[in-house]
Structure formats: structure tokens, C-alpha cells
Amino acid sequence: MTQRYIDSPWYGKIWAFLKQFPQGLAEGAKRSPATSGPAAAAIISAGIGCFLMMVAHHFSDADHSKTVETFLWNLGSWIPGSKNPSKMWGNIGSYTGKETMLLIGWxxxxxxxxxxxxDRQIKAKTILFWFFALMIAATAMSWHPLFPYLPLT
Structure with a gap:
């Protein structure tokens, strides 16, 4: 340790440590990963979460008794602003439950x-295909001009 490091205040020591931290990451691993399965799981699960959110959205829209929407609203009530009593700020509403479904799916x-x-090696083409297929499906489900022609009820 240098004298300058010892004499610096506590926040200076933290900053000196943080400046050194990324260097270890920049060096990288000694060998590349043997399998791509864990990375594929992380990427594809994000697509599954987005797709599940849009499925929950369409089920709540198709339910005329509003039981699904009420369920989703109660499911997402942990998010601040979901059920806000102030008329000035309003409510987020059942969208919080749909976002919660995204988190649950993911x-x-x-x-x-x-x-x-x-322990599996999954091809990059397969990973990208399923990720983009799920994201395109979720995006198409959020595009409302498409769904009057494809009713769910």
C-alpha cells in the first residue's frame, strides 16, 4: 500500500477500489464457457416473460366479467401506485398485475x-430464433389494429 492510499479519506479508498474493480472483468476468463445452456436460459426466459405478459393482457380483455382483471390488479398491488386513492395521481390499475405476470414468467x-x-450446448441460431419469435409474438399481441380481426372470445 502506498502512503497516499493510507492517508486518503474513507470515500477516497472506496473510489480507489472501484477504479480498480473493472480491470479484473476486462481481463476475462482464462477459457471460454463450455456450454451455452445457462446463457440460453437467461435470454429465452426474458422472451417467455414478455409473451406471458401479453397473454395475461388479452385474457383480461376477453373476460367480460372482469374477474381476470381483478385478479391481475390484486396480484400487482405490491407495485406502488397500483391502487392509489388520490384522484390527482390516479391508478396504474391492472397493468401492475400484467407486469407481475412478466416477472413471474421470467x-x-x-x-x-x-x-x-x-450442461447442454445450444446453437446461437436456436437461441436467437426463440428469443425473437417470442418477442415478435409479444409485440404483435400488443399491436391493437391486428386483434379486432382476431378476436379471442
């Missing part, structure tokens, strides 16, 4: 896919 599918694929 966080449940990731460990499952990771467990199934942890």
Missing part, C-alpha cells in the same frame, strides 16, 4: 430452463 422459467440446459 423468474420461474429462468431456473427451470437453466436446470434443463446447464
Amino acid at each position: 423468474l420461474v422459467s429462468w431456473p427451470i430452463l437453466h436446470y434443463l440446459w446447464k
